[in-house]
Amino acid sequence: MNKKETLEIRKQFTNENCAITRICGCYVDAEKQIRTELKEAFLSLPEEEIFKYYEIFKKTLSGTVGKNLLNMEFPIAQEMPDGTQAWLLKLRDSKLQDEILLEEFYEKIIKNYAYGENYYIILIHASYDIPKKAEDGMEMFDASDDVYEYLMCSICPVKLDKASLCYNAEKNNIEDRERSWIVQAPDAGFLFPAFNDRNTDLHSMLYYTRNPEVLQPALMEEVFGCQTPLSAKGQKETFQELVTETLGNACDYETVVSIHENLNEIIEEKKDQPEPPTLTKPEVKNLLAISGAPEEVLDHFEEQFDATAGNKTEFLATNLTSTKALEVKTPDVIIKVSPEKAALLETRVINGRSYLLIQIDDQVEVNGVPIRPVTFSESDSESEE
Template sequence: TDYNFIITALCPVNLRIDGLIYNERDNSIAKKESCDRIVELPSDGFLFPLFNDRAPDINGVLYYTKNAKKPNTSVVEELLGCEFSMTCQNEKETFKDILTSVVGDELDYDLITAVNDKISTFVDQNAHETEIPTIDEHRLSSILWEAGVSQKKLEKLHGVYENAMHGKVFRAVNLVEDKVTISGMGFKMTVDNYHKGDVSTAIGKVIFGVADTAVDVNGIGIKMDGVANG
């Protein structure tokens, strides 16, 4: 199958002034009238059509941005005529904010890892589907309930989700954490998911005798009661 495509780079262009000259007619110093145009590295770009399943896909366009954390939404929406979707990092950060706002003081290590397990299982179950598995408000509510979040906390989900997502959905694969990272009080620990069950004991030894210790689990802040007996 032939793959014909268009690739476009949007590059900032600056004028290069080499120096100043003496203008005899005006008896003045002036910039040189001749100047070069310097093309800098691309700030945005796109490739059309996509290449999926060993064939062109005219229903999609691949967008590039120099700054992944602050993509140029005007290029996506106005130039390409596409609806802007959050980046993977944006989705993770938004999801963490929703989880923190909804669950609040019920957040602990076991709940965070349980939610991650539920999402990972959902991704695996839909791995062979043609559509990308997504998580909307209803599915997120089910995942949080199965992970142990109380009904009282879940009552806040609708407002928090709508304010953060404005009707959009998460791509499930972007929310899965392959490892567990715990940091706080000058320490940082990263383990794979296979050994995550041993982490609570390890943390307890690190924060021995300290009450209400602030700890981040995969970037989500929780508090752990200090261990009085080792």
């Protein structure tokens, strides 16, 4: 799913567009015991609660595609009658009316979700009449042929709020306020099936994680039967290792800067496209080639890619570089410069020692104090002395 498709589902979480038919959930304590359960027609809830649930559901479809929102495909084996995809499909088709399936779902989540405190599992069923779109992109709500029927789950931590004083109007005094257990924004969740090309895609699902580096692999692999993808940080580290191992002795400052400049160009060129730019094995090889990697180091690139990243790995371009800053780091010094100003830095060997030189044309400050740069004539006179 891309950003536009995700936003289209998010827009349903209002009273005007609500397509949710049923909500179920359970509150789990730190000992992994279910304390209470919820089973209701969604619109039968009090209006104040409905709006709070809308906010949770919107959060479950928020963040960056490729970091917080991960598209996952089911392996063929999981689409067999005894597979995880087939089981999720059965749960969806039950419209959350099957008690046995619901209990089985809760048990799977509780067993595989790694969290040592209290949390609230929320599961909804919805049926969305997909409006057709005219040539100008306008939605035609009276022309709908397809229905997108889906499940969405949000897993929310439940934490005790902070101790505080409050004003008691009945007693007209200030006193200690009784602390309450508060449902927080979701840490994890999923949408099944995926909404790809504005329609149902039974072969995929969308997974949400608040922290891109905490992916809950047991949840992905045991409950959904999907392979855990590389996190955003994992993609960056794998790409860095791949560049280092491929270039070897040719891994110099100019080549690495050129790689990141070309990555930023790819991101800029495709920033208005619904799909975030990705790099497959041939595209990574081409990136290295146009960035100045010698032809001889690319002769064995395919083998190096498979060994480092895996044959089918795709990198999200925005996970590999920063469009805001280029970082140059030594054991003692860290320099950050905007990518378009990378030419201000250069490497040079002077008297047999390697130096990183920074061109100074404008004002320089040290701890906020402006200093006067050394001029050419001053530097020249000092060297003569």
